[in-house]
């Protein structure tokens with residue numbers, strides 16, 4: 001029996017009990033980090049924090065934040081809180097620049113993580129009767145092994161397909177009677193695209209659940225996926241620093257992501273003033289790990305932008321929800337003084353007749369030094385006749401999209417209908433923004 005046997009009862013515990021557990025775990029974990037990580041002691045000294053003044057979780061606001069660059073600066077193991085013989089695995093998150101963030105896991109850390117993924121699967125209605133195909137990459141990325149371990153704990157039959165080889169994904173879904181698939185939403189769109197090309201009939205499969213995360217995606221994308229394939233699409237959230245997938249997920253109400261608060265304590269802060277914001281207000285998500293022994297993190301700034309949803313969920317779970325991650329603060333583009341988010345652009349594209357299209361956002365500067373933003377998107381056959389490239393329909397479609405974007409965002413856009421299959425597909429996380437201003 002695992003110490004953290006899959007225990008969905010924790011999702012439903014009385015709120016008072018949950019808060020008491022959080023308080024008790026927080027005090028223990030804070031003390032543990034202080035006692036075992038020299039870097040953390042130095043951080044508190046730098047901020048003149050007397051650890052004896054931290055007497056309950058209500059004092060958390062007195063503590064400084066830990067940010068991504070701290071983890072890079074202490075690469076590879078400067079925040080390790082235990083001896084190396086207790087570490088059983090490393091994962092790493094790929095930074096686009098500089099050193100990756102390396103996260104060491106103890107046996108207990110893997111156990112909590114696995115339990116949380118299994119709790120997510122329960123929430124998605126997946127159990128031992130299911131065949132789960134994992135299309136997240138296996139390796140340093142947490143997606144593959146995280147879903148794999150959690151799926152095994154839930155008792156599923158695992159198909160560890162990893163990312164890529166789209167034709168084989170489709171073949172196994174049919175031939176192995178796969179009922180649930182886990183991969184990035186952008187990779188699943190690619191799978192759908194391929195399925196269309198080969199005349200694949202989703203009705204001939206047993207697939208009924210999709211487990212999508214690791215990158216922002218919209219309700220429009222969910223509707224498209226569900227309509228196209230007949231499955232129910234669930235959202236799974238997580239980040240390497242905190243443990244990996246399964247920090248939270250959405251229940252069948254699809255009204256936000258339940259956070260496994262008995263292991264990860266969430267706060268929302270104003271990223272400018274760094275002050276905590278009340279439930280309901282949007283800001284940056286901050287986590288404190290309540291159980292981690294390898295690399296505990298107290299008040300870690302995720303850069304993900306969302307809000308805590310104060311209302312109880314109709315499913316009866318008492319663990320709180322956050323709104324879907326609309327974007328990362330790093331993904332916010334400032335164009336001619338206006339804040340622009342990829343999600344706004346995606347919602348315009350998903351509102352078009354004819355379904356969802358692959359797209360990319362290109363930022364540049366024109367000859368007069370003015371910032372420009374171009375949305376390149378591939379049209380579906382329903383949108384215009386792809387064989388008639390010079391058609392007025394194509395130009396009209398581009399004009400329509402540019403106008404809708406201008407109305408939604410409030411600045412002028414260039415919209416271009418791209419050649420079919422000219423926008424790169426991704427087997428993992430899709431890079432939506434290409435910033436040519438950074439190329440010189």
Ligand code: DLL
Nearest residue numbers: 093143213214215216236237238239240244245325
């Ligand atoms: O992406 C862990 C993961 C794997 C989550 C598989 C879900 C499924 P990282 O590579 O460290 O870890 O990236 C974490 O991805 O801070 C968010 O910005 C983004 N992200 C993760 N899940 C979601 C989601 C994994 N469901 C970063 N919606 C996070 C929106 C997400 N963004």
